Amino acid sequence: MSHAVDIRDLHYRAGTNFEIRELGLRVPTGSLYGFLGPNGSGKTTTIRLMLGLLRPLGGTITVLGASVPRDIPRILARTGYVPEQPHLYTTLTVDEALRFHAVFYPTWDWTWANELVGQFQLDRARRLSQLSKGEMGKLEMLLALAQRPELLVLDEPTDGLDPVVRRDVLAALLDYVSQQNATVFISSHLVHELERICDWVGVMDRGRLVAELPMQSFKSGIKRLRVANPPALPGDTPFVVLAREAGNGASETWTVRGWQAPMSQYFEGVGASLREVIDLDLEEGFVELLRTFREPRS
Amino acid sequence: MFRMILFTQWKWSRLTLSPLVVAAFALPVFSVQRAGNPQTTPWEARQLLSSLESWGVAYPVLATTIALFMAMTAWSADHRGRHVYALSLPIPRWHYALQRFGAGALLLGAAVIALWLGALFAAGTASIPAGLHAYPTAIAVRFALALFLAYAVFFAITAGTTRTAGYVLAIIGGIIAVQVLLETAGVHVALIPFIGDRLILWPGPLEIFSGRWMLIDV
Numbered sequence: 001m002s003h004a005v006d007i008r009d010l011h012y013r014a015g016t017n018f019e020i021r022e023l024g025l026r027v028p029t030g031s032l033y034g035f036l037g038p039n040g041s042g043k044t045t046t047i048r049l050m051l052g053l054l055r056p057l058g059g060t061i062t063v064l065g066a067s068v069p070r071d072i073p074r075i076l077a078r079t080g081y082v083p084e085q086p087h088l089y090t091t092l093t094v095d096e097a098l099r100f101h102a103v104f105y106p107t108w109d110w111t112w113a114n115e116l117v118g119q120f121q122l123d124r125a126r127r128l129s130q131l132s133k134g135e136m137g138k139l140e141m142l143l144a145l146a147q148r149p150e151l152l153v154l155d156e157p158t159d160g161l162d163p164v165v166r167r168d169v170l171a172a173l174l175d176y177v178s179q180q181n182a183t184v185f186i187s188s189h190l191v192h193e194l195e196r197i198c199d200w201v202g203v204m205d206r207g208r209l210v211a212e213l214p215m216q217s218f219k220s221g222i223k224r225l226r227v228a229n230p231p232a233l234p235g236d237t238p239f240v241v242l243a244r245e246a247g248n249g250a251s252e253t254w255t256v257r258g259w260q261a262p263m264s265q266y267f268e269g270v271g272a273s274l275r276e277v278i279d280l281d282l283e284e285g286f287v288e289l290l291r292t293f294r295e296p297r298s
Numbered sequence: 299m300f301r302m303i304l305f306t307q308w309k310w311s312r313l314t315l316s317p318l319v320v321a322a323f324a325l326p327v328f329s330v331q332r333a334g335n336p337q338t339t340p341w342e343a344r345q346l347l348s349s350l351e352s353w354g355v356a357y358p359v360l361a362t363t364i365a366l367f368m369a370m371t372a373w374s375a376d377h378r379g380r381h382v383y384a385l386s387l388p389i390p391r392w393h394y395a396l397q398r399f400g401a402g403a404l405l406l407g408a409a410v411i412a413l414w415l416g417a418l419f420a421a422g423t424a425s426i427p428a429g430l431h432a433y434p435t436a437i438a439v440r441f442a443l444a445l446f447l448a449y450a451v452f453f454a455i456t457a458g459t460t461r462t463a464g465y466v467l468a469i470i471g472g473i474i475a476v477q478v479l480l481e482t483a484g485v486h487v488a489l490i491p492f493i494g495d496r497l498i499l500w501p502g503p504l505e506i507f508s509g510r511w512m513l514i515d516v
Contacts (some may be wrong), residue, residue, distance in 0.1 A: 050385060052385070053382065053385045053386065072390075073388045073389055073390055074388070075388075076386060076387065076388035077388035081386050083382050083386070085379070085380075085382075086379075086380040087379040087383040087386070088379070088383055089306060089379070089383065091309060091310060092306065092309070092373065096305075096306075096309075099302060100302045100305075100306065103299045103301075103302045104299065104387045104388055104389065105388065112337045238509075
């Protein structure tokens, strides 16, 4: 499997309070990779390192087969980037912003850009400082898409947007991906949004990558189990126990990862009985994963 | 690419640059107001030179003002966006900075041309006393050198982070503090005039700003 983004042993420190250490991350080519994490977990910093906006203290970053920071202009020419905060020159009009942006990208597609201006209902004569948050979000996405990138890096692209705008922006993104087979790296803390569109997921917390796996594995592998007469020590389990909570009487609720139905035999072997297997959605799985990461069991 | 960078620079600076360009044209014109009669006495000619000399201070001040303003507008939009946009564009950083510098420098040409035209107009319309000569091109060239030098210095400072600007201010503040401490301790060392002379007098790097800025001279 080839990787559009390949990060190994990345080390970066910002001040004394935040550090990314030994970060490894691989985004399969052609995937829609959801980069999840709570606020302040290091998602934006990782993206900035990936695009050469920050310099790491150690490690290697390869994007689209080229090395960061050595080949950054070549990488950026093939990458569409929507940052967390609007970053465009707000004194320009929409039309001027489009013309300014277009000259830097040899693959810029004016036909599609004009189509998107109509689709997003953007007023070309309007100054960027007068655009609403939603309009600015649409413009940022338009600029990233119309350059026909092989890789789209989107940092919280729909954060703060209303549902209608969010739907328009995501529809344009999915439309592009279906046409171009581009790789999308999308960071968000809106778990449900990523659940719908992504096929890979990476979870980050406190500067570390907690998990990286196909979305389907992530969703199907995390379960909540109701266990009667559980053993004091779970011993050698065929699944990963993320959390144990005492329930009523002699029962417990376990949150586990890597669950498959035949594994229920484990409970018979330890004198316990499995009463119920509850599916968790991505958000619950995400929360459990972070909780386990932050409070490792002794 | 350069055309679009030039366009943004023009858009950001035009409102302030326009009156400054007018000022550059007007400065030499106003400076020769006292040149009335070509049959002046030597005393009146000396008076004229003295008047022109007093106007001379305005040239480097104007050059510094225009340069400072242009350098600030070159980076202010990028500072507001924390340079994320410029850094995410697919060109080397030095290339972007060079083009930004070039765009500002090109627009500064308008001020130089305005001053040159103003100087030519002033020299052509003023009655110059016998023995004196007008140097419109020389003063325009000198103005251009001062303007571009100041622009380069301010561009370098404003391109940096707040921390860089802080270092520059800290150095200046440190020199002043040392001077005050020396004075307080009764040590009479003229540190500030010494450094100022090294910078402004020949062969100091800012020598172009000092000396006589005379449109009309002997």
